[in-house]
Amino acid sequence: MKRIEVIDSHTGGEPTRLVVSGFPDLGTGSMAERKQLLASEHDAWRAACILEPRGNDVLVGALLCEPVDPSACAGVIFFNNTGYLGMCGHGTIGLVVSLAHMGRIGAGVHKIETPVGTVEATLHEDRSVSVRNVPSYRYRQAVELQVPGYGLVQGDIAWGGNWFFLIADHGQRITGDNVEALTAYTYAVQKALEDQGIRGEDGGLIDHIELFAENEQPEGSQPSVASEEEARRELAKKRSLLAVNEHFSPAPNAASSSAAASLRADSRNFVLCPGKAYDRSPCGTGTSAKLACLAAEGKLQPGQIWRQASVIGSLFEGSYQWQGDKVIPTIRGRANISAEATLLLEQDDPFAWGIRP
8 A cells, every 4th residue: 555645735725735755756856857757757646646536626736845955945846637837826835834834944935946946935924925936927919819619819928937828808707606618718718729839938838828807906996005015014904803813713704705805806817727627716827927917018017016816706916026028926825724634545446546537
């Protein structure tokens, strides 16, 4: 019998499964090299961890690795039901909270190695996490695409750690009760991009589709606040009213709290991820790609806060600073621990290595 030790968390409703131990040894190479080794020689372990009967299409896995740089607190390889991710914003937030839960880190700034580079994550005293993401940028603007069944679609191609096709003018209703239609639309866009050979820079596969509903905030309000410090003070006041300190109590009004969060947002999004699952969170890499587009258009200034709500109403805050012709996004959100578990792979289990299509 084989055992895989995991810690499950969710970030704004989007789950992350941190693999603490049990996977094969991947050596001491870079995270990109270890990701390639995992994919080419040990992919069955990804499937066992993420696919049914132990996982599901929504779950994102995060393999905890020893970092190359001794000043980094961890290395990580992200994966899902179809393969591997270069970076995952919500997963990084979940990773940081899980490491704190394990007692391996405390509040402060921590470096984390990923297959696409090193990111900085700050665990704040209120247990929220800020992730300083990889350089992000808009690659192409107003790309036209013929989508069977939907007609002409126009969107931007941007990098935020993964490749995104971002659509603002789509005619879809971005609400939780419309997920089926949103999934059908974005999947059709994803297939059309692939069929028509539209890709990111250097032929990168565009495997995330992101829809936005702008101006979700009350009429007359402006994109958030002028500075990050002002935003911090504003949110601290609101959170102090909701603080539960060391004692947990059920929150029967969680749905209304989520709705209130979305009312404070500058935008609501729907993100289709690889494998046809949608992101319950506002998507960290997707919000980074959005910030890159806003910066390119001059619609958001460096340091200004952008509040991005997801289709279920959970909230991320984003801001950026310029680095040459790219932006360095910072995404702030919250994660909660949902389980500690040991996954068991019995020798006589016909589905020990996952149920594959």
